Amino acid sequence: MTSATKNIIHKLETLPESMVNEVEDFIDFLKAKHSKSFPKSAGEKANVVEEPKSLYGAAKGTILYISDDFNEPLDELKDYM
Numbered sequence: 908m909t910s911a912t913k914n915i916i917h918k919l920e921t922l923p924e925s926m927v928n929e930v931e932d933f934i935d936f937l938k939a940k941h942s943k944s945f946p947k948s949a950g951e952k953a954n955v956v957e958e959p960k961s962l963y964g965a966a967k968g969t970i971l972y973i974s975d976d977f978n979e980p981l982d983e984l985k986d987y988m
Contacts, residue, residue: 919927980988 919930922930
């Protein structure tokens, strides 16, 4: 065990339980963020949180027509212009 690991364990032992839970959550976040660089055991593979896939372009083809006056001011708002 490295001295850094020993120091972290010592500091964890002095924290209240609620803060220890936060530290555990942060460790899980870091592991998920850098999951490509950590080897995974079978138990860890089930607990890994994957980043959501991008939805860029998901609505492609759903808008069939845009009116020619789309950018023109609305009649209801002429009083404010």
